[in-house]
Amino acid sequence: MSLFKRADPEKFEQLILPLEKKVYFTCLQLMGNREDAEDCAQEALLKAYRNFSSFKGQSKFSTWLYTVVTRVCLDALRRRKEVFSLDGMLEEGYEPSSGEAEAYLKLEESERKELLQEALREISTDFRLALVMIDLQGLSYQETAGILSLPEGTVKSRLYRARKMLQGLLMKNRELFLSEPRLNDERRERHGMQ
Amino acid sequence: MACNEFENLLERSLEGGLDSQEQKLLDKHLETCAACRFRLTSIKDLRSLNEGEEVPEAFSAAWRNKIKMEQPAPIRRLPQATRWVAMAATLVLLLLGAYKAGDLDLLGIRNAAPDKSAGARTAMMEREAPPMDMSPPGLTADTVMESEKMADFSLDMSEEADAAIVFSPLPTPAAETRESLPADQTADNESRLLSFLHDNLIYLMSFAALVLLILLIHEKRKHK
Structure with a gap:
């Protein structure tokens, strides 16, 4: 040793x-x-x-x-001066209507993941950390709390809020994604080529 | 049951903490609620975001190379016996330095009482000096006359000196010391300077020895 x-x-x-x-x-x-x-x-x-x-x-x-x-x-x-806090709207999250939710679910998995990547980049670091540690890397609340030197309760609450923010951003970006059929087709072609 | 009431079940299902009854309840709700399906799907998508992706080979090779380059060169250590000798020599130097430090007048206590020592030295020199009227044996008349002339001259000189003492302002202590010191005390000063340097050299050596000792101990601890 x-x-x-x-x-x-x-x-x-x-x-x-x-x-x-x-x-x-x-x-x-x-x-x-x-x-x-x-x-x-x-x-x-x-x-x-x-x-x-x-x-x-x-x-x-x-x-x-x-x-x-x-x-x-x-x-x-x-x-890079990218540690910033979220604005109020995103913190509150976004409740999708049934139609919006259905539209997201109809997207291909690769498209959904592309939206997710974009949404993740827009979430502030503190909340992104919770998502990356727990949802992406599968660490426990306890481990994440240890890594971030935070109480477990704070980690749980950050994760909950971060998920809400992510879903809000997904809906926001999904609108952009679907409102431009030409761009949508281009994206599909690009994915097909990859 | 409203959507927000299923949120807790949804969270727990992601952690795998639902019993079969709760799972059935949630599944039934998910069949009819697109918003909750969206929530669950988005989190599941996030969890599998990088599934199937591989780490770039360039990155994989780069960090391995960096770590190999980082490996420190093997430390060349002195043989055990040499290190013990160096330790012993260091201790001897330290002890010698401490012993000599007792002799050194760092605060200038000895130098601060120059009157006493100067007076004592003058008295000693007076005792040692030959009497003025003692003439060496075998003097000729010429030499006696010569010596008388010299005596007159010295008398004149002493008169001038008296006058100088009368009319000159009071001498400063430094000037007085300079004037009062006999010429052969220069040699004494030189020897004192040498002695002072010697004492300081010992201090310097002691300091160097102490540093060496600390370094040796540090090296020993580092490689434990």
Whole structure:
């Protein structure tokens, strides 16, 4: 264990391997683009490697690693000055009518996911973190609370509000998506090509 | 049951916390409520947002390379025996420094009482100096006359000096010290300066030894 504490690169790689994908996609969803996501994920992994001796084993390694990843992303977002709070309308959420909801459900999965990506980018960091940690990465409330240094109740309430915001944004963006049939067709063609 | 009443069931169903009866109730509601289906679908879509996607190979290779490059060069450590000798030498230097520190007059207590020591030195020199009237044996008449002339001259000089003392303003203590110090005390000052430097050198060495000791201990702790 003492050798391991000195961060043997091969053993560190073995530890990271099952978490690499989650680290990268957490960064992608928090940063909103691939370039920044790669930079942040690399920086986070390097930081984790350098500071491995500070991991005392009191929590799961994945929880410790996500803490490092989250801090790196938040620092990068602060540099980009993208930590902002939501306006009132979005915080209240949006109640879709039956027709709007049906229209969303009729979209193809890839289209729905594209809308989701767009909506996620518009949610403020604090709430996006809750969505990314719990819904996207499947972490528990307890783990997320530990990573974000927040009470579990706050995490639950943020997640609830974040989902509402997301659904509101989906409806908003869906209107744009469906109101332009030409663009809609272009999108379908693009997906077909991909 | 209204939609908002199903919200709690919806949340719990996402966590997999519904019993079969609750699940049936929710499913029945979802069949007829598009808004709740939309809520559930959007969250399920979010959960599978990156399913099937792979991490870019460039990223995967880049972080691995960075970590390999990050690996520190092996630290060359001194042999165990050398380190013990260095520790012992350091301790000896420290002790020597502490011993010498007792001799050093850092606060200038000795220098602060120059009158006493100067007076004592003058008295000692007076005691050691030969009497003025003692003439070496075997003097010729010429040399006696020469010495008388010298005596007259010295008398004149002493008269002039007296006059100077009468008419000149009071000498400053520094000037007095300078004038009162005999010429051969320069050598004494030099030796005192050398001694002072020597003492400081010991201090410097002690300080260096202390730093070395701290570094050695630090290195030992780092590699534990």
